[in-house]
Amino acid sequence: MEEEFEHTTDHLMDRLVEAAEQDGDNENVEFSLRPQKLDEFIGQDHIKDALGISMEAAQKRDEAIEHVLLYGNPGLGKTTLAHIISREMGSNIKMTAGPALERVGDLAAILSNLQKGDVLFIDEIHRMNKTIEEVLYSAMEDYALDIIVGKGPTARTLRMPLEKFTLIGATTKLNLLSSPLRDRFGHIYHLRFYDHDNITQIIERSASLLQIGINDESSQMIARRARRTPRVANRLLKRVRDYSEVRHDGIITVEVAAGALSLLDIDEHGLDDVDRKILDAIIVKFKGGPVGLSTIAAATGEDTETIEMIYEPYLIQIGMLERTPRGRRATALAHDHMTAHSSRNQSL
Secondary structure (H helix, E strand, C coil): CHHHHHHHHHHHCCCCCCCCCCCCCCHHHHHHHCCCCHHHCCCCHHHHHHHHHHHHHHHHCCCCCCCEEEECCCCCCHHHHHHHHHHHCCCCEEEEEHHHCCCHHHHHHHHHCCCCCCEEEEECHHHCCHHHHHHHHHHHHHCEEEEEECCHHHCEEEEEECCCCEEEEEECCHHHCCHHHHCCCCEEEECCCCCHHHHHHHHHHHHHHCCCEECHHHHHHHHHCCCCCHHHHHHHHHHHHHHHHHHCCCEECHHHHHHHHHHCCCCCCCCCHHHHHHHHHHHHHCCCCCECHHHHHHHHCCCHHHHHHHHHHHHHHCCCEEEECCEEEECHHHHHHHHHHHHHHHHC
C-alpha cells in the first residue's frame, strides 16, 4: 500500500505548487470547490466591493455589466470570478482562450450566437491574434461585427449588429495587451496574492465541501505552504487527504499534514525542489548575485520565461529574491532558509 501511494505521489509531483492548471487536476472537483456567489468568494475585497456595486447598478438598469479585464498570476480566481459575474447577472457564459481563436470566423461565430446579457470569457487574452483583436474593437464598443466581403476593389464591409454582451478577459501579462484593447474595458481589476488568513479559510471551506476531517492547526500548516494561491491550497489539501486515507485513518492532524508535506518535499515556505534549485544556483554558483535571468536559466535547466512568470513572483513576494538593475539577488532570508534546509537534510 505504501509503495502504491509513493508511486502515485511521484506522478503527482509535476510541481504540486504550480499555480497553473494541470492535466492531473480533476476538473469536476475543481469546479465544485469554486464559490458560486460573490459573497462566497474569499479574499480580493478590493475587487468584490466595486464589482458588487457595478453588477447591482447594471441589474437595476436591466443592462449588461461593462466589459471586465482581470489580471494577475495563475490560480488566483480569474475564471471563478468570471463564472460568478455570469451567475449573479443571470446570464450564460461562453468560454474560450486567446490561442484558440485562430481565425476571424472563429470569433464571429461565437459573437453572433451570444444572447442579450451573455458573458464571453477569453482566457489568456494577451495571446490573441492581432487581426482578431481588431475585430473585437467594434464588437466591444458598438456591439457590431464588421465583416469584409470580397477582395480588392470590389470588397465591401458589412456591419452585423450584435446583442449587448459582456466580455471578460483574463491575462497574466497586462503589459502585452495593446492600449486600444485595454482602453475598451470598463473595469480593470488586479487579483493579488492572498494573505494567510484567507488561504486558511479557503482550505477549511474546501475541506468541508470534500467532507475531509481536519483541525485548525493542520489547515494553517497547509496554508503556509500554499504559496498564497487558492489553486495550490486546494491541490495540497487533496494530496494530504490522499496520504491521510492511505497511511492513517482519514483525519488530517498536524502530524499527518507534516508527514504528507515532508513526503511531497514542500517546505514551510511552500518551496519545492525547483524553487530551492533556483535559490541554490544564485547563492552557491553566483555568490548570492546579482546574476542575469538567462544565466540562472542556463544553470538550472529551466526556461527564462518560466522562471520569470512562475517561480520569481512568489520568491519576490516572500522576500527571498530581489530584482536589481544588474540582475537577480538572493536576500538574507533566502540564505538563512537554504542553510537551515541543508542542515536538516544532513541530519536526516
